[in-house]
Amino acid sequence: MAGEVKKSGKMTVFRTDRHEDVAAMVLVGCLVVIVLCYMAFIVPTVTVGAPMDGKLVAVAVTESGMVKKGEPLYSFEVKEKKWSQGKVEEKLVVREIKSAAGGKVLKIVAKPGDELKKGKPIVVLEHEKGTLP
């Protein structure tokens, strides 16, 4: 029995750390491809929501109208925090939100003047297949 010693245990699930590094890159590659394909081809409609808490000022598109990539969708008023001399200064700014992809406007959910929490839906779009909304 003497000297009969089994070798070192496994490193990780993978043979070496280099394998693990490569596996992590492959995993990320797969995830990115899945996300991109899902968003470009599978998801039927996208809902553009409020980027943060704020107020909807104006909607630049009309229901069942078309919108091109980079065209404004709506303007949104938000409180912007700015640091100056160790204090937070809050300033109201109006931001114009542009469409990330071209497509058809299916529905406008919110109306100008609405106070919206982050993520609340504003516009529902049917984007052109193959583009990233």
Next chain:
Amino acid sequence: MEDKGVFGKIIAILPGLALMVGTLWVLRTWVEPWMANTVLFGQKGWLVKVLSLNYILLAIIVGMLYRNLLFGGKIPAWAEEGFRTTRLFIKAGVIMLGSLYTIQSLAKVGGIAILLIMTFVFGTIFFVMFLGRLMGMDRSLIGVMAAACGVCGVSAAVATSPAVKAKPSDVALVIATILGFGIMTMFVSPFVGKALQMSDYQFGAWVGTGILNSGQVLATCLAFNPTIAPGTAVAYGEIWNVVRVISIPFVVFFITMWFWRAEAQAEHLSLAGILKDKFPIFVIGFFGMTFLSSVGAIGAEGSNTLHLMRDVMSWIFGIGLVGQGAYIDIREIKTAGGKPLKVGLAAGCLKYVVALLVVMFFVSKESSF
């Protein structure tokens, strides 16, 4: 252990992985909303607002509870294979974080990061060398301690110890010390950051410079602000982290040179060799993601695509962090002591406090991107 083949390996991973994913799912769908709405001490969401609890911290805490209470100190065999995938998830998350930056923004912040980190890394290394010699520590132990306090905690200690012929039992002691300190800072830093009203940029810079273990930098930033987007704590902290991770081979080279100086072995050392052996190649994936985001291949800022991508990222991190918590064995850490503890605490605290002062006085609250 016999070779189980690819299929067998995947089956073996499932139970542990399911536990990690399930835990995170419960935390995100049930526990977090419950915490936000619970009235405690007359304040709604007291747990979130005062204790700064979020799913990231909870994931680590629950992981720790699994290991230390539920499993009685040891990860059981059925879960072990799954928990071993922890590092894969964390690495994948770090690679995906590359998508938060563009090449321009990296170039902008990277300069400050490199300057701060190099100053602190080598400052700490020299301090540890000085203090270690003062306390009559063994040269190889000084080498490991300097690497561990200087760069990335456990990673750097593990990378350096074979080169400086450190005694394994000493390495174990150094690791216990570094982890103890790191875990303490992980839970304390978010409070300090909130109390001092630090901005995300400052917090990322401070934590990225001052915390010893690179993994804990990530967790601390997410604990401070769990949002994953450009301009949040994790986005800044991660730049610091990546610079540190890249610097490991250089630090190993430096410390090895110092250890073997005036000896024949020093002549056989080459930076190229160490780089080839120790360069963390997953960092290349990180820059790959930055490139993709710079050319706009993964959706425009504010698009639903990026939103989904970041959601995926937060899940990946969350799963990894449950596993990470389960690797923390409090009993192991409690055995830390002796000279490594004294030197480690001195160097760790000094770095932590000086980094805080430097960031508070010299880094503007306003971020550069």
Next chain:
Amino acid sequence: MSGVLVVLDESGRAIAEGLRLARERGESVTGLFVYERGWNVYIGHDWLLGSNARATFMEYIEEHEQAAEADLRARFLAAAGDTPVTFTAICCDDLEHLTDAVIREARESGASLIVCADPLVRGLSQRRGGTAALVRGAPCPVALVGQALAA
């Protein structure tokens, strides 16, 4: 096989005491060396270790363990002199603690007494509760050889 199981460690304190106890009881004596395999889990904290740093470290540990085995085997055999002894090297699983493997070996070999240095200076055992688990789980009496006895 029934006899005294001497757990070998870097302090070497258990060797002389183990041999003496075996002689006193008129039993055979086995020197037990356990390979520490817990390092992989122990350094599992480190999240961002890239490339071959971990592999190099594990190889380095392996070299250390082999050197320790050779050294302790020589010390044990030298201390035994003319007394017939056996030397066994076993390996703990990477989830086990070192003392778990000692308990397993004691059970399998039907040892009547375990002699072990306290503190046990072997691998990660000082970071992992030392001999406490051994005393709790051993299938036979355990003689702990402390500093006072060795002096």
